Amino acid sequence: MTFDAIIALGSNIGDKRANIAAALAMLVESGEVRIVARSRDFKTPPWGKTDQPWFVNACAGVETSLAPRPLLQHCLAIERRLGRIREEKWGPRIIDLDVLVHRAGAVDEPDLVLPHPRISERAFVLAPLADIAPALVLNGRSIVDWLDGIDQTGVEPFDDGDAPSSVGG
Secondary structure, three states: OOOEEEEEEEOOOOOOHHHHHHHHHHHOOOEEEEEEEEEOOEEEEOOOOOOOOOOEEEEEEEOOOHHHHHHHHHHHHHHOOOOOOOOOOOOOOOOOEEEEEOOOEEEEEEEEEEOOOOHOOOOHHHHHHHHOOOOOEOEEEEEEHOOOOOOOOOOOOOOOOOOOOOOOO
C-alpha cells in the first residue's frame, strides 16, 4: 500500500487511546486527509524523560493533497484543539502528532525535517510503523530491520479486545 504521508500519534495523559482516536477523527474532518492504514495501538514506556506515565502510540498512513508544511500545521492545530500545551521537551502530553514521511521527499527546515530524523532510534515509532509500512526503506534499511535492531522493552500492542475507554489515565 502506498501513502502520501505517515503520521505518528502518541498520548500519555487522560484516556490515552480515546485521545488517539479523537486525533484521527479530527485529522479527516476537513476532507483534506484520508486515512488508508492505521496501526494497532501500542503501550510504550516514556522515552527521553522517563519519570512520567506510559504512552499509547500509533501510526496512520494517509492520502492527502497537502504539502508537508500545511500537513504539519493541520497536525499542530489538532494538538491545540485537544488541549496540548507544550511545556517541557519530551514531557507528558495529551496528544502528539508527528509527520514522519511525506511523498514530497526530504525536507530540511528549522522546524520540519522529513523523514523524521529519529524514527530509527525509537521503538515506540517503529513498532506501529511496522504494522502499516514494514517494507518502507529509510537510510538503506527497512522499518522491520530498524525495529529488529533496537531495544523494544515495554513496547506491546494492545489486545484486540481492549476498548479505547478501558485504559484511562
